[in-house]
Amino acid sequence: MAPRIPLQSPLQHSDTVATAGGVDHHPSQPTGWRRWLLTTNHKEIGTLYLIFSLSMFFVGGIFALVVRAELFQPGLQLVEPEFFNQMTTMHGLIMVFAAVMPAFTGLANWMIPLQIGAPDMALPRLNNFSFWLLPVAFTLLLSTLLMPGGGPNFGWTFYAPLSTTYAPASTTFFILALHIAGISSILGAINIIATILNMRAPGMRLMDMPLFVWTWLITAFLLIAVMPVLAGVITMMLMDINFGTSFFDAGGGGDPVLFQHLFWFFGHPEVYIMILPAFGIVSAIIPTFARKPLFGYASMVYATAAIALLSFLVWAHHMFVVGLPLVAELFFMYSTMLIAVPTGVKVFNWVTTLFRGSISFESPMLFALAFVVLFTIGGFSGLMLAIAPADFQYHDTYFVVAHFHYVLVPGAIFAIMAGVYYWLPKWTGHYPNETLAKWHFWFSVIGVNLTFFPMHFAGLAGMPRRIPDYALQFADFNLVSSIGAFFFGASQLLFVLVIILCVRGGKPAPAKAWEGAVDLEWTVPSPAPLHTFETPPVFRQIEK
Amino acid sequence: MRSHQAEGVRKTVTKTIFALMGMFAFAFALVPLYDVFCEVTGINGKVSTSAQQVLSNEVNRDRYVTVQFITRTSAGLPWRLGVETRQVQIHPGQMTEVDFTFSNRSQSASWGRAVPSVSPSTASAHVRKVSCFCFQEQRLDANENLTIPLVFQLDNTLPEDIATVTLVYTLYPLEESNERPIVARHMNNKNGEI
Numbered sequence: 001m002a003p004r005i006p007l008q009s010p011l012q013h014s015d016t017v018a019t020a021g022g023v024d025h026h027p028s029q030p031t032g033w034r035r036w037l038l039t040t041n042h043k044e045i046g047t048l049y050l051i052f053s054l055s056m057f058f059v060g061g062i063f064a065l066v067v068r069a070e071l072f073q074p075g076l077q078l079v080e081p082e083f084f085n086q087m088t089t090m091h092g093l094i095m096v097f098a099a100v101m102p103a104f105t106g107l108a109n110w111m112i113p114l115q116i117g118a119p120d121m122a123l124p125r126l127n128n129f130s131f132w133l134l135p136v137a138f139t140l141l142l143s144t145l146l147m148p149g150g151g152p153n154f155g156w157t158f159y160a161p162l163s164t165t166y167a168p169a170s171t172t173f174f175i176l177a178l179h180i181a182g183i184s185s186i187l188g189a190i191n192i193i194a195t196i197l198n199m200r201a202p203g204m205r206l207m208d209m210p211l212f213v214w215t216w217l218i219t220a221f222l223l224i225a226v227m228p229v230l231a232g233v234i235t236m237m238l239m240d241i242n243f244g245t246s247f248f249d250a251g252g253g254g255d256p257v258l259f260q261h262l263f264w265f266f267g268h269p270e271v272y273i274m275i276l277p278a279f280g281i282v283s284a285i286i287p288t289f290a291r292k293p294l295f296g297y298a299s300m301v302y303a304t305a306a307i308a309l310l311s312f313l314v315w316a317h318h319m320f321v322v323g324l325p326l327v328a329e330l331f332f333m334y335s336t337m338l339i340a341v342p343t344g345v346k347v348f349n350w351v352t353t354l355f356r357g358s359i360s361f362e363s364p365m366l367f368a369l370a371f372v373v374l375f376t377i378g379g380f381s382g383l384m385l386a387i388a389p390a391d392f393q394y395h396d397t398y399f400v401v402a403h404f405h406y407v408l409v410p411g412a413i414f415a416i417m418a419g420v421y422y423w424l425p426k427w428t429g430h431y432p433n434e435t436l437a438k439w440h441f442w443f444s445v446i447g448v449n450l451t452f453f454p455m456h457f458a459g460l461a462g463m464p465r466r467i468p469d470y471a472l473q474f475a476d477f478n479l480v481s482s483i484g485a486f487f488f489g490a491s492q493l494l495f496v497l498v499i500i501l502c503v504r505g506g507k508p509a510p511a512k513a514w515e516g517a518v519d520l521e522w523t524v525p526s527p528a529p530l531h532t533f534e535t536p537p538v539f540r541q542i543e544k
Numbered sequence: 545m546r547s548h549q550a551e552g553v554r555k556t557v558t559k560t561i562f563a564l565m566g567m568f569a570f571a572f573a574l575v576p577l578y579d580v581f582c583e584v585t586g587i588n589g590k591v592s593t594s595a596q597q598v599l600s601n602e603v604n605r606d607r608y609v610t611v612q613f614i615t616r617t618s619a620g621l622p623w624r625l626g627v628e629t630r631q632v633q634i635h636p637g638q639m640t641e642v643d644f645t646f647s648n649r650s651q652s653a654s655w656g657r658a659v660p661s662v663s664p665s666t667a668s669a670h671v672r673k674v675s676c677f678c679f680q681e682q683r684l685d686a687n688e689n690l691t692i693p694l695v696f697q698l699d700n701t702l703p704e705d706i707a708t709v710t711l712v713y714t715l716y717p718l719e720e721s722n723e724r725p726i727v728a729r730h731m732n733n734k735n736g737e738i
C-alpha cells in the first residue's frame with residue numbers, strides 16, 4: 001500500500017517539460033487533459049475536487065429550482081408529481097454526496113499538506129483514483145433520470161420498502177452509484193488520516209495542528225466508521241431487490257424499521273461529516289480577521305471530538321414517530337440535547353475570539369460571521385426538533401426542511417465559500433475582486449433567508465415536506481421561498497464570475513495574503529508552486 | 545517521503561482497513577442483533593413466533609382489558625382475512641379463543657403468511673400465544689375458506705396502565721413453492737410445543 005515515489009530534490013520539475021517518451025516516472029508530467037487525468041499532485045487533485053463540486057452544486061441547484069418553481073403556487077403546474085419526487089430526491093443526493101462532501105475533500109487536499117508542512121498527501125495515486133470515482137458515480141446516478149421508470153423518487157433518505165418493493169427499476173443503478181461514491185469517500189478518508197498522522201512537519205504535535213486539520217481528522221474517522229454501514233444498508237437493499245432476501249420486508253420476516261435504524265446510524269454522523277470541516281474553516285478565518293488567536297483552542301478540539309462521539313448515540317431523533325418505546329424516546333431526546341453543549345462551546349469560542357478584536361470585514365470574514373449567526377439559528381431549530389413530543393408535530397414538515405437547510409446552506413456551504421475566498425489568493429496568486437465578492441455575500445445572505453426562513457412558518461403551520469402541491473393557506477410562504485430560491489441561485493453565478501476573474505488576474509497577493517494569518521500555508525509563495533515543503537519546514541510553536 | 549514515514553503510513557492504512565471491514569461486518573451483525581434486542585425487550589411490537597405455554601391459570605377477575613383485532617392484506621395477494629369479532633373484553637390470565645377466516649378470492653391456489661404486530665409495543669411481551677395461524681405459512685386453493693383459531697392469554701404481569709391491546713395481522717404473499725425467503729428469520733415453529 002505504501003506509495004513508491006522516488007525521493008525528489010526540491011523543485012525538481014516544477015518548470016521542466018516532460019521528456020518525450022521518457023520512462024514514465026512520476027516526475028515526467030503529461031500535458032493537456034492527461035495531466036489532469038493522471039495527476040497525483042495534491043493541489044491539482046484538490047482543484048479537480050473543487051471544480052467537480054462547484055459543477056454539481058449547480059446541477060443540484062437546478063433540481064432545487066425545478067422544485068421551487070412547482071411550489072411557487074398551489075396546484076400542479078409545471079411537472080408531474082412523479083418527476084417532482086425525482087427532483088427532490090436527486091437534489092438531496094447530489095448536494096450531500098456530490099457537492100458538499102467533495103468540496104470539503106477538495107479543500108482538505110489543497111490545504112492539509114500545506115497546513116502541516118507535508119510535500120503531498122500520503123497516498124498520491126490513491127488520491128487520483130478517489131477523485132475519478134466521483135464523476136463515474138454521479139454520471140451513473142444522473143443517468144437514472146433518463147431510464148424507463150425514471151430515477152430514484154424515494155427521498156434522499158431512501159426508506160425501505162419505498163426504495164425496495166415500490167422502487168423504480170433504476171434503483172439498482174442508484175445503489176451502484178452510491179457504492180462508488182462511498183468508496184471514493186472512504187479512500188479519501190484513509191488518505192487524510194494517513195497524511196495527518198504521519199506527515200506533519202517535524203516538531204508539530206497533534207495539539208499544534210490548525211483546527212481545519214483537526215476537524216478533518218475527526219471527520220475522516222467518522223467516515224471510516226459510518227460509510228461501511230451505508231455500504232451495508234444499500235447492499236441489503238440490493239439483495240432485497242434482486243436476490244429475494246427480506247431484510248426490510250415484513251412479509252419475509254424482515255423489518256422496515258430496521259432500515260431506518262441502520263440508515264440513521266450512518267445518517268446522523270453523516271450530517272456532522274458535513275459540518276465539522278466547516279467548523280475548522282471558520283476557526284481559521286475568525287482569528288485571522290479579528291487579529292487575535294483563537295479563544296480556547298484545546299476546548300475546540302475536545303468539543304469536536306465530543307460532537308463526533310455523541311453523534312453515534314442520537315440517530316433515533318430522526319425516528320421519534322416510528323413508535324419507539326418511551327425509554328428510547330427519552331434517551332434519544334436527552335442525548336440529542338447533549339450535543340448542543342459542545343456545539344455551544346464552539347459558538348462561544350468564536351464569539352469570544354471576536355470580542356475586542358480589531359476586526360476587518362473582508363469577504364471570507366463576512367461569510368464566516370454569517371455562518372456563526374445563521375448556523376446557530378439552525379442549531380436552535382434542531383433543539384426544538386429534539387424535543388420528542390414536539391417533534392410529533394414537526395416531523396416531516398417544512399420545519400425540518402428549514403432546520404437542515406439553515407445548518408447546511410448558510411452553515412456548510414457558507415463555510416466552504418468563506419474558505420474559497422480565504423484561500424483563493426494562495427491558490428491563484430491574486431486577491432478575489434472584493435467588490436463583487438461582497439455583492440455575492442449580501443445577495444447570498446438575503447437569498448438564503450428569503451428562501452428558508454418562511455419554511456419555518458409553513459412547517460409549524462403543518463405543511464408536509466416532499467409534496468408537489470399544498471393547501472392554499474401556505475401559498476404566501478411558498479411564494480416568498482420560491483422568489484428567494486431563484487434570487488439565491490442566480491447570485492451564485494457571481495461566485496463563479498469572481499473565481500474565474502481571480503484565476504485570470506487581479507491584485508497580486510503576497511505569501512502572507514492576510515495580515516492576521518498565522519498557519520504554515522502562508523509561508524509558501526502565492527500562488528503556491530506545484531511542489532511545496534519538499535524539505536520539511538521548521539515548525540515554530542505559535543502561541544495558540 | 546522518508547522511509548519511517550512510509551512505514552507509518554503503511555501501519556495507519558492497515559489499521560483503517562481493518563476498522564472498515566469491522567464496521568461493514570457490524571452493519572450486517574446489527575440485523576440479528578436487532579432481532580435479539582427486540583425479542584429480549586419486546587419493544588418493537590414483535591411477539592414470539594412460536595407457541596408458548598400457558599403461564600398460570602390464575603385469572604385476575606378484577607381487571608378487564610380490551611383486545612382489538614385488525615387484519616389487513618398487503619398488495620399482491622388476493623386474500624381476505626376475516627375475524628369473528630373485532631374486539632373482546634378479557635381478564636388477564638384468561639385463556640381466549642378467537643376464530644380467524646382466511647379466504648382466497650382468486651381462481652388459483654397461492655401461499656401467504658399473516659405477520660403479527662402488537663400495540664402498544666410494551667404489551668408484546670405479555671401476549672402469550674398458545675396457538676396461532678401466524679406460526680405457519682398457509683396455502684389456499686382457489687376460492688377456499690379456512691378457519692383457524694387464535695388461542696392466547698394476556699399474562700398477569702401486564703402493566704397496569706395498559707387497558708387496550710391491539711393485535712394486527714398483515715397478510716403477505718409468499719412465493720409459489722413453500723421455499724422460504726433467505727432471511728426469513730425464525731418463522732417456523734421451532735419448539736413445536738403447544
Ligand code: HEM
Binds near residue numbers: 274343385391394
Ligand atoms: C444542535 C444541533 C442539532 C440538533 C439538536 C439537531 C436535531 C435534529 C432533529 C431532532 C432532526 C429530526 C427532525 C425530524 O425529522 O423530525 C434533525 C434533522 C436533520 N438535521 Fe439536525 N440537528 C442539529 C444539527 C444539525 C447539523 C449540524 C446538521 C448538518 C450539517 C443537521 C442536519 C440535519 C438534517 C439533514 C436533517 C434532516 C434529515 C431528513 O429527514 O432528511 N442537523 N436534526
Ligand SMILES: [Cu+2]
Binds near residue numbers: 268314
Ligand atoms: Cu440527526
